[in-house]
Amino acid sequence: MSTLAERILGAPAGSFVDRPVDRAFVHDGTGVLTLEAWRRMERDRLACPERLSILFDHIAPANNSTTAALQAELRTFAAEQGLHFSDVGGGICHQLMSEGIVRPGEVVVGADSHTCTLGAFGAFATGVGATDMAAIWASGSTWFRVPATIGVHLDGTLQGAAEAKDIALDYVRRIGMDGGTYMALEFLGEGVRDLSMESRLTIANMAVETGAKAGMFYADDTTARSLAAYGIHTAPQAIEACHYDREITLDLDDLVPLVAAPHRVDNGRPVAEFEGIALDEVFVGTCTNGRHSDLARVAAIVAGRKVAVRTIVVPASRAVLLRAAQSGVLTTLIEAGCTIGPPGCGPCLGAHMGVLGEGEVGLSTANRNFRNRMGVGADYYLCSPATAAASALRGAITAPEGSA
Amino acid sequence: MILQGRAVCLGADVDTDLIIAGRYLRTKDRRVWAEHVFEDLDPALAARMEGAVILAGTNFGCGSSREQAPVALREAGVAGVIAPSFARIFFRNAINVGLPVVECGGVRCSNDAPVSFSPDEGWVEAGGERCTATPLSGRMLDILAHGGLVEYWRAQQ
Ligand code: SF4
Numbered sequence: 001m002s003t004l005a006e007r008i009l010g011a012p013a014g015s016f017v018d019r020p021v022d023r024a025f026v027h028d029g030t031g032v033l034t035l036e037a038w039r040r041m042e043r044d045r046l047a048c049p050e051r052l053s054i055l056f057d058h059i060a061p062a063n064n065s066t067t068a069a070l071q072a073e074l075r076t077f078a079a080e081q082g083l084h085f086s087d088v089g090g091g092i093c094h095q096l097m098s099e100g101i102v103r104p105g106e107v108v109v110g111a112d113s114h115t116c117t118l119g120a121f122g123a124f125a126t127g128v129g130a131t132d133m134a135a136i137w138a139s140g141s142t143w144f145r146v147p148a149t150i151g152v153h154l155d156g157t158l159q160g161a162a163e164a165k166d167i168a169l170d171y172v173r174r175i176g177m178d179g180g181t182y183m184a185l186e187f188l189g190e191g192v193r194d195l196s197m198e199s200r201l202t203i204a205n206m207a208v209e210t211g212a213k214a215g216m217f218y219a220d221d222t223t224a225r226s227l228a229a230y231g232i233h234t235a236p237q238a239i240e241a242c243h244y245d246r247e248i249t250l251d252l253d254d255l256v257p258l259v260a261a262p263h264r265v266d267n268g269r270p271v272a273e274f275e276g277i278a279l280d281e282v283f284v285g286t287c288t289n290g291r292h293s294d295l296a297r298v299a300a301i302v303a304g305r306k307v308a309v310r311t312i313v314v315p316a317s318r319a320v321l322l323r324a325a326q327s328g329v330l331t332t333l334i335e336a337g338c339t340i341g342p343p344g345c346g347p348c349l350g351a352h353m354g355v356l357g358e359g360e361v362g363l364s365t366a367n368r369n370f371r372n373r374m375g376v377g378a379d380y381y382l383c384s385p386a387t388a389a390a391s392a393l394r395g396a397i398t399a400p401e402g403s404a
Numbered sequence: 405m406i407l408q409g410r411a412v413c414l415g416a417d418v419d420t421d422l423i424i425a426g427r428y429l430r431t432k433d434r435r436v437w438a439e440h441v442f443e444d445l446d447p448a449l450a451a452r453m454e455g456a457v458i459l460a461g462t463n464f465g466c467g468s469s470r471e472q473a474p475v476a477l478r479e480a481g482v483a484g485v486i487a488p489s490f491a492r493i494f495f496r497n498a499i500n501v502g503l504p505v506v507e508c509g510g511v512r513c514s515n516d517a518p519v520s521f522s523p524d525e526g527w528v529e530a531g532g533e534r535c536t537a538t539p540l541s542g543r544m545l546d547i548l549a550h551g552g553l554v555e556y557w558r559a560q561q
């Protein structure tokens with residue numbers, strides 16, 4: 001009996017396998033090096049252009065003319081080769097791949113570490129570097145070491161103000177920043193049933209923060225319903241009894257909103273312990289928490305009030321932005337004083353649109369709080385959209401209403 | 405294959421943002437990455453990279469998949485990186501760009517002391533002590549011997 005990773009890769013944990021990839025994508029950052037390496041390989045054509053995507057999100061729109069020139073080169077290449085391409089304003093690569101592209105059982109590689117997000121669909125999705133990606137462009141396949149798996153059991157149901165992000169911060173703190181290195185995480189148990197597709201994407205997204213290669217959910221009715229909205233019909237994946245290297249259990253009934261303090265993602269502790277820390281900025285967005293349900297949660301909390309600190313909201317994709325416009329969420333956020341950025345990564349990687357200054361303190365719904373990442377000399381904390389919204393209203397870290 | 409250099413000691417969980425900051429990524433000029441390597445960790449480190457063997461703590465290279473991180477180290481003249489464990493994307497990227505990396509726990513590091521190591525035989529020698537390391541797989545050694553995955557691929561044609 002196999003784990004989901006073993007089943008998809010078709011070999012037991014520990015084996016080295018060569019596998020064709022079903023989807024492969026790069027963004028404006030990693031695409032530049034990929035293209036350069038691919039050209040140096042001196043291949044005259046791409047092995048599988050129909051399976052490749054180039055999706056601009058990291059510094060999109062460009063912040064200066066150097067970036068613009070690099071992007072122009074990739075844009076031209078995508079057009080020449082007829083690749084699936086998303087230009088500035090389209091949104092974050094992982095989000096776009098989740099909007100009706102990736103399917104259960106596929107092998108998905110992205111030249112970005114958070115490619116594990118797409119494991120939410122029951123795919124084997126993992127990040128690779130630019131040169132590995134260039135070899136995939138050239139050959140259509142790559143090698144994997146089939147990972148051993150940590151079974152993460154979710155018991156019970158989320159209570160009060162706790163959200164999917166708190167589940168993510170909780171398993172990262174339990175497993176630790178390198179406790180999952182070379183492994184896959186499999187999320188199981190009754191607690192999974194109630195989790196929406198968006199919640200599963202948030203949870204799978206942070207698998208790499210434990211060092212894991214993949215974070216996977218078995219496809220079920222929720223998966224099928226979410227893909228059916230894009231006209232894709234899929235069957236559920238049966239869960240087999242199998243061997244896990246380790247197992248941990250999270251009791252969702254007892255989970256409270258968490259905050260990960262600088263500068264480690266596995267520093268999660270109850271919000272109450274940080275209550276009152278003054279903030280210079282709140283950022284809501286990223287491939288972790290920039291989806292419509294996240295924006296709607298923030299809007300519900302700030303509705304009719306004003307944020308007390310600069311609050312930057314960046315939708316994960318154009319579809320999210322459009323839906324927020326149609327649902328009224330956008331109006332509520334703007335009226336509350338939030339600044340809306342164009343779909344993409346926003347300030348997450350510290351390049352533009354909301355980078356923090358020396359000595360400033362930020363609170364963000366992103367997945368990494370590494371030293372200097374979102375601003376040299378700044379401190380920033382990670383949290384859920386609800387905690388971000390409650391804190392934005394007060395200008396200081398605040399537990400969302402309904403927290404135990 | 406025996407490689408050697410002077411030890412540079414670093415701690416655990418050195419992430420790729422610390423190896424090369426996001427603000428330097430938008431260029432193809434590799435010298436820029438070499439000049440700014442480890443800038444946010446310790447600006448004095450860049451000058452010590454030529455001929456260095458980095459002896460780091462666990463989980464070296466965690467974080468983003470940016471390949472500029474191992475390229476920056478290689479361009480700066482680093483002979484190799486030794487750590488008890490590496491983040492997997494960094495490890496793979498390092499081999500792909502021709503930077504020798506070896507998993508080895510228990511090496512005692514003293515800055516500037518000579519270090520030698522063998523990625524194929526699987527050992528590291530520092531401060532007069534020899535520690536056993538995990539040897540690299542045949543394919544990884546082959547890629548390293550060619551100077552990286554691009555050169556390896558060209559040789560396969
Ligand atoms: S939103 Fe942040 S973590 Fe996600 S892909 Fe963009 S830069 Fe990376």
